[in-house]
Amino acid sequence: MGTVRIKNIVIAALTAWLIPLGVAKAELPEVHGFLEAAYGYKLEDDGTKHEDFNLSEQRGQLKTQYYFDGDNYLADKGGVISFKGDFLVDQHNDDETEVELRELNLAFTPHDMVDLKAGLQVLTWGTGDYLFINDLFPKDYISFFTGRDDEYLKKPSYALKASLYPALANVDLVAIPYFTPNTIPEGDRLSFFDSFQQGIAGTESERTLVEPTKDINHAEYAARVYKNVGGNEFAFYYFRGFDKNPRSYLDEANRELYYQKLNVYGASIRGAIAGGIGNIEVGYYESPEDTDGTDRMIENSSFKAMTGYEVDLGSDLKVGFQYLYERKLDYDNYKEALLPNDYYWDEHRHLLTNRITKLLNNQTVRVSLFTFYSPSDNDGYFRPSVSYDITDQWKVTTGANLPWGEDYITEFGGMEKNKNIYARVRYTF
Amino acid sequence: MNKIRRIAVIAISFVLIGGGALFAEGLTANEIINKANLASYYAGKDGKSDVRMTITDSQGRERVREFRILRLNIKDGGDQKFYVYFTEPADVAKMVFMVWKHPGQDDDRWLYLPALDLVKRIAASDKRSSFIGSHFVYEDVSGRGTNEDDHQLVGSEGNLHKIKNTPKDSKGVEFAYYYVWIDKANFIPMKAEYYDGQGKLIRVVEALEVKDIEGIPTVTKSHAKNFLRGGETTIDFLGIDYNVGLDESVFAERYLRRAPAKWVQ
Numbered sequence: 012m013g014t015v016r017i018k019n020i021v022i023a024a025l026t027a028w029l030i031p032l033g034v035a036k037a038e039l040p041e042v043h044g045f046l047e048a049a050y051g052y053k054l055e056d057d058g059t060k061h062e063d064f065n066l067s068e069q070r071g072q073l074k075t076q077y078y079f080d081g082d083n084y085l086a087d088k089g090g091v092i093s094f095k096g097d098f099l100v101d102q103h104n105d106d107e108t109e110v111e112l113r114e115l116n117l118a119f120t121p122h123d124m125v126d127l128k129a130g131l132q133v134l135t136w137g138t139g140d141y142l143f144i145n146d147l148f149p150k151d152y153i154s155f156f157t158g159r160d161d162e163y164l165k166k167p168s169y170a171l172k173a174s175l176y177p178a179l180a181n182v183d184l185v186a187i188p189y190f191t192p193n194t195i196p197e198g199d200r201l202s203f204f205d206s207f208q209q210g211i212a213g214t215e216s217e218r219t220l221v222e223p224t225k226d227i228n229h230a231e232y233a234a235r236v237y238k239n240v241g242g243n244e245f246a247f248y249y250f251r252g253f254d255k256n257p258r259s260y261l262d263e264a265n266r267e268l269y270y271q272k273l274n275v276y277g278a279s280i281r282g283a284i285a286g287g288i289g290n291i292e293v294g295y296y297e298s299p300e301d302t303d304g305t306d307r308m309i310e311n312s313s314f315k316a317m318t319g320y321e322v323d324l325g326s327d328l329k330v331g332f333q334y335l336y337e338r339k340l341d342y343d344n345y346k347e348a349l350l351p352n353d354y355y356w357d358e359h360r361h362l363l364t365n366r367i368t369k370l371l372n373n374q375t376v377r378v379s380l381f382t383f384y385s386p387s388d389n390d391g392y393f394r395p396s397v398s399y400d401i402t403d404q405w406k407v408t409t410g411a412n413l414p415w416g417e418d419y420i421t422e423f424g425g426m427e428k429n430k431n432i433y434a435r436v437r438y439t440f
Numbered sequence: 441m442n443k444i445r446r447i448a449v450i451a452i453s454f455v456l457i458g459g460g461a462l463f464a465e466g467l468t469a470n471e472i473i474n475k476a477n478l479a480s481y482y483a484g485k486d487g488k489s490d491v492r493m494t495i496t497d498s499q500g501r502e503r504v505r506e507f508r509i510l511r512l513n514i515k516d517g518g519d520q521k522f523y524v525y526f527t528e529p530a531d532v533a534k535m536v537f538m539v540w541k542h543p544g545q546d547d548d549r550w551l552y553l554p555a556l557d558l559v560k561r562i563a564a565s566d567k568r569s570s571f572i573g574s575h576f577v578y579e580d581v582s583g584r585g586t587n588e589d590d591h592q593l594v595g596s597e598g599n600l601h602k603i604k605n606t607p608k609d610s611k612g613v614e615f616a617y618y619y620v621w622i623d624k625a626n627f628i629p630m631k632a633e634y635y636d637g638q639g640k641l642i643r644v645v646e647a648l649e650v651k652d653i654e655g656i657p658t659v660t661k662s663h664a665k666n667f668l669r670g671g672e673t674t675i676d677f678l679g680i681d682y683n684v685g686l687d688e689s690v691f692a693e694r695y696l697r698r699a700p701a702k703w704v705q
Contacts, residue, residue: 043530078701089701118698126698135557162555176694239692242540242548244561283546287563323563325612327570373497373669374573403503403529439531 044073047437057202057428058213066157067102090119126174138290145248145277151194158433180238187231193255204425220257221269243282250275260308287322304341307348312340327370335362361387375400390416390423409434469591479627481583484682486512498670521691525704543585552696575664575673626657
């Protein structure tokens with residue numbers, strides 16, 4: 012793949028796009044990116060598309076920013092266009108070439124106390140480490156479970172984000188006109204628990220996931236009000252939209268699932284405590300289509316809370332712990348509404364996580380283990396990884412994804428046939 | 441009468457000469473250290489600089505880190521805020537590291553990862569760990585609390601004071617004591633040597649170049665060498681500017697997510 016050529020194409024494309032805006036400049040923006048090859052070897056055969064691997068791809072990423080210049084409104088208001096896109100050759104999809112746009116947005120500051128960002132952007136907030144209560148923005152769990160870089164856990168959204176900075180507290184307001192679901196296992200690349208197949212399913216899965224139609228009434232809204240008081244960060248969150256996972260049934264006979272409406276109200280605090288960093292985050296998930304929990308087809312409301320603590324033990328060794336509690340509300344109504352053959356989920360779920368990170372060899376080698384373990388579900392997930400920065404440009408990473416569980420219907424139990432070991436080589440420029 | 445006079449003259453001479461040697465022209469070790477702390481970490485009300493860090497490992501392989509650093513003094517000799525905006529290498533470009541320094545207690549540290557739009561809080565209890573893989577530690581970059589050590593003026597070498605510093609609490613500190621040589625005129629620390637419990641030299645940090653910038657004596661090139669791990673790091677400070685009018689509002693989550701163009705371009 013000719014990097015220089017791709018660079019030129021992107022620069023040409025961006026320039027062509029900017030000229031009509033009357034802001035073309037002789038100076039070309041700086042372009043960065045990487046080339047990466049990744050392979051994930053499957054440790055079990057599970058009836059997905061390929062017997063041996065669930066990751067085999069070559070990726071080129073380019074990113075650049077254009078700062079508006081000259082005598083125009085956007086230059087005056089600190090306007091910046093950000094672009095990031097991936098070119099992908101994917102053996103999983105028969106060497107198909109794909110283009111994945113990850114960022115294309117315009118940011119500017121129309122007023123001292125207001126920032127605006129419009130377009131395709133990655134959105135993140137909340138205090139968890141791989142655990143999300145109030146971050147209802149889309150995620151890619153296929154990337155997560157196959158061993159792509161953490162960057163790919165977050166999917167971009169088409170959104171308008173307004174950030175306000177009055178003296179009292181900071182406010183983020185996000186409007187998302189089009190729904191983007193989480194990317195979840197569907198049997199093609201990763202197997203999963205399919206209630207219609209009554210077990211772990213691969214390509215034989217025939218579910219249909221029905222997304223909300225593109226309709227102005229289906230726009231999603233998210234808000235965060237936050238304030239840093241002497242190093243302690245307080246935040247309140249609001250979300251109105253849809254569940255990013257298809258948890259509700261639309262039509263059982265036709266194997267149709269859908270993304271039911273979801274409203275979330277939450278809060279968090281994060282700060283230094285006992286020589287480390289502590290956080291607490293809670294959220295009330297309201298299911299407006301089934302407020303009393305009596306509809307067996309639709310996900311109930313729930314309550315979620317987590318707390319975490321991370322400490323630096325010295326010698327480049329860090330350890331973090333988290334505890335997540337989830338409670339399905341209106342559980343009696345839910346149990347009563349179930350039919351005799353229905354799968355059902357517990358009222359309470361407890362999940363513990365641990366992260367250990369050690370840096371070695373002048374911080375060029377990173378050894379890390381992230382562990383999920385649920386004593387209530389009897390399942391878990393080990394994510395060991397080792398990476399080495401050979402030079403400032405070359406980096407190799409290897410690791411494994413090892414989900415396990417006693418029962419197919421739990422989160423990690425349903426993923427247990429997706430164990431893999433992976434390796435990635437990346438050249439950054 | 442004459443006798444008393446003579447005794448008085450001798451006594452005064454003794455105080456002047458002997459005391460001078462003992463107290464370095466009237467300054468105690470603590471006073472020198474405090475002045476050095478202010479001269480090296482608190483110059484001006486605020487400051488900005490481009491930093492180029494060249495890290496050479498024990499086998500001669502080089503890595504380069506480049507970043508823009510913004511500093512604001514909240515209180516002279518006390519709290520400070522730092523904003524570090526990385527530009528090189530490419531894989532960390534646009535990453536931001538923010539520190540609210542609180543001498544005598546743990547700093548508040550944040551890291552912004554642009555690819556994830558993630559503002560991470562970083563546990564910061566270990567100030568003696570390597571700063572981004574270099575031979576400098578966090579405390580070399582943002583200063584070591586002057587109350588962390590007992591300071592003893594041990595001598596004078598030319599235009600330099602030599603001070604021995606022994607940590608009050610040896611827990612979490614890789615050295616047993618260190619010497620620092622401080623310029624008598626401008627109080628810039630020119631060299632520090634760190635020794636282990638056996639008296640073996642383990643690390644040296646040196647100012648290689650001091651320039652007058654806007655009337656403020658400033659280290660523009662420094663060097664650290666670690667004899668335990670091998671290798672060395674050189675820092676070049678470029679485009680240093682003081683009293684640029686930084687506002688405290690820059691050191692907040694808003695500008696982690698959206699780097700302030702005025703200060704980082």
